[in-house]
Amino acid sequence: MKINVPFGSIWLDADDEGLSAVSFFELANHKTNPFTELAAKELTEYFAGQRTYFTVPLSINRGTQFQRQVWRALSQIPFGETRSYLEIAQAVDSPKAVRAIGQANSKNPFPIIVPCHRVIGKNGKLTGYLGSSEHDGLSIKKFLLKIENVPLDKI
Secondary structure, X not given: OEEEEOOEEEEEEEOOOOEEEEEOOOOOOOOOOHHHHHHHHHHHHHHOOOOOOOOOOEOOOOOOHHHHHHHHXXXXXXXXXXXXXXXXXXXXXXXXXXXXXXXXHHOOOOOOOXXXXXXXXXXXXXXXXXXXOOOOHXXXXXXXXXXXXXXXXXX
C-alpha cells in the first residue's frame, strides 16, 4: 500500500500477523490489508502531530537475533527523545557494538514506527538515515525529529 507523506511517498506491506515493511522505496509486493490500513491511519496522524506512538502489530519475520534485539531497543526510545548509538549498544548489553547498532538501524524494516530516526551520534550530532528517491535521509531524519519537537539546535 502506498501512502503520501510530507516528504514524498512510503510503501507499506503486511502479512497475516501484522505490518511486515515500511519503505521509502517502492516494494515489489505491497498489498493492502487491515494492518496496512491501520499503519497508514497511524502514520497520517503522526505526520499531523496527533500521534506519539504506534499500535499497529508488527510481523518481524526477518533479521538476525541481534538486529531484532536492537529494533526492540529502538522501540523503547520515547517520542521526542533521542539516544546515541552507544546508549543503544549498552541497552542491548553490547557496549562495544556501536557500529553493529548502526548496521542494525540501517536494516530496520519499520522506519518511523520503530524509531531509528531517534538515534544520534554520541557527540550529539545527527548521523545518516535511510533516504528516499525524493529526499536525502538526513533531511527526512531532521523532519521527523522536528515533528517530535526535538530541539535540533542541540543536535
